[in-house]
Amino acid sequence: MTSFRIAVRLLILLLLIPSPALAQGISGYAEAKGFAYDGRSNSRDPWLLGWGTLFGKWEERVGGAQLTASVRGEWITSVERGTLVFDPADRHIRRAPLSVRDLWVRLPLTPSLDLQLGRFQLGWGKTDGYSPADAFLPRDLSDPFSDEKLPLWALRLSGEEGAFRFEAVASPVTTPWRLPVLGSRNAPLTVEGFPEGTVFNELDTPPPWAGFAALRLLATFGEWDIGAWGRFGVRPAPLLAFRFDRATPTSTGLVVPVERRYAREEGVGVELSRIVGAFVLRGEAAALFSGDRDLGNAYIGSLSLERGFGDGTLLITLAGNAKTTPVDASLLFDRAILPVLITAWNRTEEWGEWKLVWTAELRHGDGLLKGEAGYNLTDLWKLTIGGELPYGSEKGPFGTLDAARRVHVALRRSW
Amino acid sequence: MHENRSVRKILLLLALAALLTAMSACLAWGGADARALLKESENRHRTRTQQYAGDLTVVNKDGKVRKKGWKSFREGYAGDARNLIRFTDPPEVKGVGFLSLSRSAGQNPDQWLYLPSMKRERRIAAQDRDASFVGTDFNYEDMEEFDHEKYKVALQGEETLNGYPCYVIAATPLEKGGKSVYEKKILYLRKDILYLLREDLYRKGEKEPTKRLILSDIQKIDGHWVARKMEMSDLRKGSRTTVLLKEIAFDRPQAVGRFTLRNLNREGGD
Numbered sequence: 001m002t003s004f005r006i007a008v009r010l011l012i013l014l015l016l017i018p019s020p021a022l023a024q025g026i027s028g029y030a031e032a033k034g035f036a037y038d039g040r041s042n043s044r045d046p047w048l049l050g051w052g053t054l055f056g057k058w059e060e061r062v063g064g065a066q067l068t069a070s071v072r073g074e075w076i077t078s079v080e081r082g083t084l085v086f087d088p089a090d091r092h093i094r095r096a097p098l099s100v101r102d103l104w105v106r107l108p109l110t111p112s113l114d115l116q117l118g119r120f121q122l123g124w125g126k127t128d129g130y131s132p133a134d135a136f137l138p139r140d141l142s143d144p145f146s147d148e149k150l151p152l153w154a155l156r157l158s159g160e161e162g163a164f165r166f167e168a169v170a171s172p173v174t175t176p177w178r179l180p181v182l183g184s185r186n187a188p189l190t191v192e193g194f195p196e197g198t199v200f201n202e203l204d205t206p207p208p209w210a211g212f213a214a215l216r217l218l219a220t221f222g223e224w225d226i227g228a229w230g231r232f233g234v235r236p237a238p239l240l241a242f243r244f245d246r247a248t249p250t251s252t253g254l255v256v257p258v259e260r261r262y263a264r265e266e267g268v269g270v271e272l273s274r275i276v277g278a279f280v281l282r283g284e285a286a287a288l289f290s291g292d293r294d295l296g297n298a299y300i301g302s303l304s305l306e307r308g309f310g311d312g313t314l315l316i317t318l319a320g321n322a323k324t325t326p327v328d329a330s331l332l333f334d335r336a337i338l339p340v341l342i343t344a345w346n347r348t349e350e351w352g353e354w355k356l357v358w359t360a361e362l363r364h365g366d367g368l369l370k371g372e373a374g375y376n377l378t379d380l381w382k383l384t385i386g387g388e389l390p391y392g393s394e395k396g397p398f399g400t401l402d403a404a405r406r407v408h409v410a411l412r413r414s415w
Numbered sequence: 416m417h418e419n420r421s422v423r424k425i426l427l428l429l430a431l432a433a434l435l436t437a438m439s440a441c442l443a444w445g446g447a448d449a450r451a452l453l454k455e456s457e458n459r460h461r462t463r464t465q466q467y468a469g470d471l472t473v474v475n476k477d478g479k480v481r482k483k484g485w486k487s488f489r490e491g492y493a494g495d496a497r498n499l500i501r502f503t504d505p506p507e508v509k510g511v512g513f514l515s516l517s518r519s520a521g522q523n524p525d526q527w528l529y530l531p532s533m534k535r536e537r538r539i540a541a542q543d544r545d546a547s548f549v550g551t552d553f554n555y556e557d558m559e560e561f562d563h564e565k566y567k568v569a570l571q572g573e574e575t576l577n578g579y580p581c582y583v584i585a586a587t588p589l590e591k592g593g594k595s596v597y598e599k600k601i602l603y604l605r606k607d608i609l610y611l612l613r614e615d616l617y618r619k620g621e622k623e624p625t626k627r628l629i630l631s632d633i634q635k636i637d638g639h640w641v642a643r644k645m646e647m648s649d650l651r652k653g654s655r656t657t658v659l660l661k662e663i664a665f666d667r668p669q670a671v672g673r674f675t676l677r678n679l680n681r682e683g684g685d
Contacts, residue, residue, distance in 0.1 A: 123534025308543030
């Protein structure tokens with residue numbers, strides 16, 4: 001018996017032993033997930049996909065310091081998974097089977113000033129669904145429907161003085177956005193203009209080491225929340241360079257190498273939110289500047305309304321870019337779906353919870369319907385079923401994903 | 416004839432006496448005394464700070480049980496309370512934080528919920544005060560401490576609960592006290608120690624209580640009376656949430672900046 005099989009059997013045995021949730025510093029989950037697709041876009045895309053995840057997190061206090069570390073192991077039956085290499089900073093173009101999610105320490109410098117350093121996730125945006133303040137943070141789009149934020153190596157200084165708060169972040173190493181495999185169902189390319197059978201060979205171009213720095217100021221006055229931020233450095237979402245000059249013909253078609261490059265981009269933004277009657281109203285605006293010819297400038301705004309209904313929330317977000325992108329917007333991943341209207345509704349029930357999301361891209365009239373229901377078998381076991389239905393014009397970012405229509409089932413055991 | 420007049424006088428005096436007695440009883444059970452009782456209750460039980468670890472169990476109408484663990488820190492009391500709650504388990508809610516900061520009379524407290532999955536806080540609008548607090552039978556308004564100054568109060572009578580004589584006080588939210596989910600609250604105040612034993616909660620337009628909070632297992636800890644068990648029942652849904660307090664401490668100094676948004680957003684923090 002291989003060590004892998006032994007490990008799997010030990011894991012199954014561990015999961016079957018009933019145990020209370022630990023209130024101490026160790027937590028995590030094991031999840032088995034299956035996807036069934038409506039169609040295949042090519043021979044690489046199977047009808048069914050399996051996804052297994054094992055996640056463990058350790059948290060500890062030492063005096064006033066907070067230490068946190070977490071590791072995730074994944075097994076995916078698709079090309080989305082990368083090879084087993086040591087990649088703690090997530091700098092490769094595919095998901096590492098074993099990755100470090102958190103590895104940070106937070107030290108209180110003074111009662112009102114904290115220093116955090118290591119690898120952690122950031123969340124700056126006020127609006128859910130789309131936020132210009134979050135758009136510069138690295139994301140994993142290898143599954144475009146889950147849109148997972150990636151942690152980054154950074155140093156963060158945060159403080160507070162009366163009604164004012166601030167955060168300064170310096171991320172010295174670029175954690176690049178992770179993109180879906182080009183030409184797969186998750187990132188289909190318009191075949192128009194390309195000879196039939198063209199294959200894109202993504203090169204694992206190393207991202208730059210230099211990252212970015214950002215500063216954020218926040219204040220709360222009664223029911224008003226006001227904020228402003230600025231950043232400079234490397235934009236972690238890559239620009240794709242299709243090297244037709246280096247294309248090679250094969251017996252099945254043309255093979256085109258695709259390189260990645262990373263532009264510099266400066267940005268400033270403001271955010272404002274307040275409670276208006278039954279709603280929480282949020283607005284964000286950002287101006288982004290880049291000398292790169294393919295990236296250019298952008299003026300992005302978002303407006304969201306949030307309202308509670310019982311123990312659920314209805315959220316409506318409208319976001320758009322006032323400036324036309326110099327290249328195809330689908331190659332600028334943080335701007336691909338703009339302008340967009342996002343409506344999300346979630347509720348918790350006695351048996352679990354459910355959510356419905358409708359995203360409508362306003363330029364081509366295509367969109368995405370998502371639904372998910374989670375049933376709590378116990379406090380620790382949860383069964384989730386859901387589906388994603390992209391629809392509409394094939395010229396739009398969602399309509400082009402029609403081969404990615406799917407349903408999924410997941411079983412999770414937490415501890 | 417003369418005798419008749421004397422009898423009439425005596426009857427009149429008796430009637431007047433009865434009327435005065437009734438009026439004085441009415442005055443004794445009127446709003447002023449209810450206010451005095453609630454003020455005295457607040458004076459007796461006010462603490463500078465309070466902190467505890469708690470177990471929270473939600474039992475739905477079918478008997479299905481969900482358990483949660485939390486820690487709570489409070490500074491101030493009633494109208495000037497600041498409260499931070501952090502869930503410790505199960506994993507699906509671990510790290511979820513709740514911050515409530517009282518504001519001046521006429522305004523609902525500022526409330527925020529921190530969700531680890533979003534890595535940021537979410538503000539609770541006053542209209543969301545009826546929303547379930549993290550899947551329990553408590554709503555966001557129930558998480559506030561009772562501040563009698565935001566209510567019109569009247570003593571309704573006396574009743575015995577579990578062998579303890581209680582004052583029964585009706586509390587009606589004042590418009591100037593901020594928006595309330597409830598039309599009325601009926602409070603049962605234990606007479607000997609002026610401690611709340613039960614609260615019946617009437618939603619707007621309801622004639623019967625929709626929820627009931629029962630406080631029990633009352634003990635004296637560090638010189639302060641405290642109910643170690645609180646049970647909120649949703650009488651319409653048939654579910655109930657029980658909170659058991661452990662590791663209770665009063666008047667301990669709280670960390671500087673504990674009741675702040677920055678602290679609420681600290682992952683892995685209290």
